[in-house]
Amino acid sequence: MHSEAAEAASAVARQFAANAATIDTLVERLRAHPPRFIVTCARGSSDHAATYGKYLFETTLGLVTASASPSVGSVYAVQPRLDDALFVVISQSGKSPDLLRNAEIAKAGGAHVLAMVNVADSPLAKLADTVLPLHAGPETSVAATKSYLCSLAALLQLTARWSGDPQLLAAVDALPAAMRAAWAQDWSPLVSGLRLADHLFVLGRGLGLAGAQEAALKFKETCGLHAEAFSSAEVKHGPMAIVGPDFPVLVFAQDDDIGAGTAAVAAEFQARGAPVWLARPGASGPGVLPLPPSPHPACTPILTVQAFYGAANALSIARGHDPDVPPHLNKVTETT
Incomplete structure (x- = not known):
């Protein structure tokens, strides 16, 4: 996990080139025939x-x-109305039967x-109208x-x-260098702070919500640590009631424009006595995890997760786990 995460910046640079x-050809088509909406389909x-x-x-x-529920097509056999839509399927392996079935339905629709x-x-890839290979290279963890x-x-590209x-x-041109700087950041306070933890919330909002979701999954997957991801707005609709000392x-x-509000939620939880760590470019103070300057707010989630992966790997080891081989999991999950 550590060595593969460390390769991410080089993989992104390779991918961009x-x-x-292929992207320019696709963009020419999308501009000539603008989609009415976009649908994404993915898991994990x-x-x-x-x-x-x-x-x-x-x-x-x-x-x-909108996010398509794969089960609607693969299990319930519903044909959604997708005329003039762009249907984006994201998959590492490109083998999951439910994603394949939904791509077939979308194409027919x-x-x-x-x-x-x-x-x-x-x-x-063989089924799709356009393929954008991720060019990440082999990933064995x-x-x-x-x-x-x-x-x-x-x-982003x-x-x-x-x-x-x-x-x-x-910002696209500057991203690989910024990712290398993010990988070099020291997030060891997060590792020591969570070594004995049983649970936590991971918060993000807007472009940053995806990073919170990914971090919560990695805590469960590699560290045996129960974590839930919430929007920093949605956490105030009930879940925040359980946040206090030792949470x-x-x-x-x-x-960007939503960052101050998210940081304010962090400060509120910190005032309750909760252990809080904040990752935000340019932030300072107690509990702040360092990040390099971001080329653009759209790049910030990528830099944040790049820095987080190093901490997640270290935390997994500190808690006595093998980050490369989580229990009961396989590299490819073929859901139907």
């Missing part, structure tokens, strides 16, 4: 990447983006199917790291070129 021409870490894609598409392109996969010759970050990077936003395009909270705050 390899996929540029890939679905967390889809959450990032939703906020990225909606905030940058203004296109409503009139959608343009875009597959983001790490295995470029997978069944899903059960816990996905560089393939997750490559999924976010692929969504697509959105930047589709929107033509100069700031976002420049840890990890907060991923954005460096």
